[in-house]
Amino acid sequence: MNILVTGGAGYVGSGLILRLGEEFSEATITSIDNLTTGNYRFIEYLKRDKRYRLLQGDITKSADLKKALAPDTGMVAHLAAVPGIKLCNEKPQDAINTNIYGTHLLLEAAVKCSVERFISISSAAVYGTPQKHPISEEHPLKPINLYGVTKVSAEQLVEACYLTRGLSTTTLRLSNLYGLSAYTPWKTVIPRFVSQAVNNEPLTIRADGKQKRNFVHVQDVISAITRCFKAPRQAVAGETLNIGGHALSVNQIANIVVQEGQQKLNKEVSKAYTSLELGEVYTSDFEYDYERASKKIGYEPEREVSQGISELFDYALKTKAE
Numbered sequence: 001m002n003i004l005v006t007g008g009a010g011y012v013g014s015g016l017i018l019r020l021g022e023e024f025s026e027a028t029i030t031s032i033d034n035l036t037t038g039n040y041r042f043i044e045y046l047k048r049d050k051r052y053r054l055l056q057g058d059i060t061k062s063a064d065l066k067k068a069l070a071p072d073t074g075m076v077a078h079l080a081a082v083p084g085i086k087l088c089n090e091k092p093q094d095a096i097n098t099n100i101y102g103t104h105l106l107l108e109a110a111v112k113c114s115v116e117r118f119i120s121i122s123s124a125a126v127y128g129t130p131q132k133h134p135i136s137e138e139h140p141l142k143p144i145n146l147y148g149v150t151k152v153s154a155e156q157l158v159e160a161c162y163l164t165r166g167l168s169t170t171t172l173r174l175s176n177l178y179g180l181s182a183y184t185p186w187k188t189v190i191p192r193f194v195s196q197a198v199n200n201e202p203l204t205i206r207a208d209g210k211q212k213r214n215f216v217h218v219q220d221v222i223s224a225i226t227r228c229f230k231a232p233r234q235a236v237a238g239e240t241l242n243i244g245g246h247a248l249s250v251n252q253i254a255n256i257v258v259q260e261g262q263q264k265l266n267k268e269v270s271k272a273y274t275s276l277e278l279g280e281v282y283t284s285d286f287e288y289d290y291e292r293a294s295k296k297i298g299y300e301p302e303r304e305v306s307q308g309i310s311e312l313f314d315y316a317l318k319t320k321a322e
């Protein structure tokens, strides 16, 4: 069997490819990625093994998808996206094209190939500003930025395909990611803070920093995806599951980074306050309910935020020294 990962050169995708290789030792694994934000550099060595095909290609091009979907493709993990509020605001056409049209084309190709499992990666951005807590999968979908709008549209395309085309789909809505993957791009708030500390820059905190976020370790997300692939079809087909971790304010995160930085770098780490991004959610609470994922796939976040910050520091210092 072949497993296709879209966005396999990215933060989640690169780590997922390594884990799938370990947990599905009989399978071949193909990635399609157009390398706009991702980079195969850190998993390039896998190319020496015939089990892995790391392709450069675009999910908005049918010909590229045809090459990526080997005839025996049984599972698809769809991660390719223009991710995050900032990039979607900067490149709206690419965001709509990749996140919506690309998802449509991929679903069509998956139906054609009789794929058995299709996991699509979505985001807590679909909820917008929380209207009630905890935020379960039943919370209204009220995105307040283009990123969230494209993710809601992609979810609806996925659901329509489940309802009318018989594709066994599952959507995973991720909260904010942190932690080490094969390729760690330092762009989400925790990796960014660590990178700023190591590079002698102040930690840039948006607004007053009292806004809460839910933080989930990238390796816990990867576990959720593999658990989903392994779960009985009837447990996950047509499901949407929140995948979350621990709720902390941005100030709390900054304080952990400052403390850890003082220990690891032996110097003061400063902070600077700046304005929110256009369309960024500001909320003093972010209780993210992943109970359904616990019941359906036995998901639990295993990593603590402080542990994830410590490993990011060690990695940043090691790679800076290399």
Ligand SMILES: NC(=O)c1ccc[n+]([C@@H]2O[C@H](COP(=O)([O-])OP(=O)(O)OC[C@H]3O[C@@H](n4cnc5c(N)ncnc54)[C@H](O)[C@@H]3O)[C@@H](O)[C@H]2O)c1
Residues within 6 Å of the ligand: 006, 007, 008, 009, 010, 011, 012, 013, 032, 033, 034, 035, 036, 037, 038, 039, 057, 058, 059, 060, 078, 079, 080, 081, 082, 083, 084, 098, 102, 121, 122, 123, 124, 174, 175, 176, 177, 178, 185, 188
């Ligand atoms: N990182 C987070 O905090 C977070 C939170 C919630 C949801 N997500 C979602 O998780 C998924 C993975 O995100 P990530 O953090 O790994 O981001 P990433 O940017 O590291 O990975 C996305 C990958 O998709 C590729 N890509 C973009 N457009 C493409 C196209 N048209 N064709 C083929 N490849 C394309 C990029 O080159 C990149 O490698 C995304 O769907 C994202 O929306 C991420």
